[in-house]
Amino acid sequence: MTEHNVTAKQAREHSIELSLEQLIACQYWAKESIPLPHKKTRAHLVGGHLSPFKGRGMEFAEVRQYQPGDDIRTIDWRVTARTGKVHTKIFQEERERPVYILTDLQDTMFFGSRNRFKSTLACLHSARAFWAAFNSGNRVAGLFSTASDHIELKPSNRRQNGLRLLQQLMELHNQRLDSIYNDAGAYDINPNALQDMLMRLRHLVKGGSLIYIFSDFMNLSDDCRQHLTYLAQHNDIYGVMVADPLEATIPLPGQYTLTDGMRHIRIDASNKSDMQKHQQAFEQRVADIQQQFTLSQSAFTLCSTADSITDLSLDPNVINSSSPMNTFRSKNGEVKL
Numbered sequence: 001m002t003e004h005n006v007t008a009k010q011a012r013e014h015s016i017e018l019s020l021e022q023l024i025a026c027q028y029w030a031k032e033s034i035p036l037p038h039k040k041t042r043a044h045l046v047g048g049h050l051s052p053f054k055g056r057g058m059e060f061a062e063v064r065q066y067q068p069g070d071d072i073r074t075i076d077w078r079v080t081a082r083t084g085k086v087h088t089k090i091f092q093e094e095r096e097r098p099v100y101i102l103t104d105l106q107d108t109m110f111f112g113s114r115n116r117f118k119s120t121l122a123c124l125h126s127a128r129a130f131w132a133a134f135n136s137g138n139r140v141a142g143l144f145s146t147a148s149d150h151i152e153l154k155p156s157n158r159r160q161n162g163l164r165l166l167q168q169l170m171e172l173h174n175q176r177l178d179s180i181y182n183d184a185g186a187y188d189i190n191p192n193a194l195q196d197m198l199m200r201l202r203h204l205v206k207g208g209s210l211i212y213i214f215s216d217f218m219n220l221s222d223d224c225r226q227h228l229t230y231l232a233q234h235n236d237i238y239g240v241m242v243a244d245p246l247e248a249t250i251p252l253p254g255q256y257t258l259t260d261g262m263r264h265i266r267i268d269a270s271n272k273s274d275m276q277k278h279q280q281a282f283e284q285r286v287a288d289i290q291q292q293f294t295l296s297q298s299a300f301t302l303c304s305t306a307d308s309i310t311d312l313s314l315d316p317n318v319i320n321s322s323s324p325m326n327t328f329r330s331k332n333g334e335v336k337l
Helices: 020-029 077-083 118-135 159-182 193-204 222-232 272-295 324-328
Strands: 046-055 059-065 087-095 099-104 140-145 150-156 210-215 236-243 255-259 264-268 299-304
Touching: 020 118, 020 159, 077 087, 099 118, 099 193, 118 140, 118 159, 118 210, 118 236, 140 159, 140 193, 150 159, 150 193, 193 222, 222 236, 222 272, 236 272, 264 272, 272 299
Parallel strands: 099 140, 099 210, 210 236, 236 299
Antiparallel strands: 046 087, 059 087, 140 150, 255 264
C-alpha cells in the first residue's frame, strides 16, 4: 500500500497493534492549525506564526519616525507628507514554531477495554499532532519512551524525517506490545521514565515551542511537576491524559484483582461503597493532574479509549473549561461504559 491510497478509514481502525498506514492516515484527521504561541517566540526560521521580533517581513506592524539606518524602501510617504517628518513602515516577521511531541509508552498504557489500547490511542493522537504541525510548516520533534527504551528525534520540517518519526513511534509501540503479550515479557514499570523525558526536553526545547504530552500520567512525580513548571515559563504545553472507562468504574459485579505492576489489590465490584471509592480515587487523580497543568498555565484534557479519534481537539486554546471527567460521563451524569 502506498502513501497516496491510504484512506481515512484506516485511522479509525480498532486495533491494539499499529501500522505505518494508520499513522499516515491520521493526516485526514489533522485539519486544525497549530495555534499561535502565547509566550515569546525565540525561533529564528521563517514559518507560519507571527513573532515579536520586528523587521522586514510579511505582516505590517506599525509606522514610526525614521531613524538613521532604516531602509529607505520602507518610508511611508503618505504619513511623511501629512506630518512633515519622515516616517518608515515596520513589519513583523512570520516565524516557524517548533512542536515537540512526547508520547509515554509505559506498560500501564498497554491496556484498554473499548475501541483500542491507551497506548494505541496516544500514538494515533501523536500522529495527528505531527500532521497538523507539519502541514502548518512547523518543525516537529519527537520523544518516545517505554520502560526501557527511549527514542529522540530532532525538530525537522522535512517530510522524509516526519515519516521516519512515525515509523519509529510505530516500531517502539509494537515491539513493547510483542514483548508484553506475545513473548510473555515481564510487566515493567519505570517510575522515572516520564521524569527523564521531561528533564531531557528541558535541554532540547527552545522558548516559544508547543509541547504535546500524551500519557496516562501514572508516574507524575514531584520532579515531573517541577520540570513542567519550568518548561511552561517559555513554552505552551498541552497535556493529554489518556484513560480507559474501567479506570473510572467497573460495570459488572464480581471480585477483581487490580495491579499497577508492583502492588495488587482485590476489590468487590458488587460492593457500592468500594465502587464509589474506586471512582472517587480516579476522579481525584484526574483533578490533581489538571491542577498541576492549571498552576503552570498549561492546557489539559482527558481522552478516553471509548472516544472517536476525532473527539480530541489539537488546539489547546479551545479546550472546554468544564471538568475533564465529562469525557467519561453521559448526560445523566453516570460514567459512560
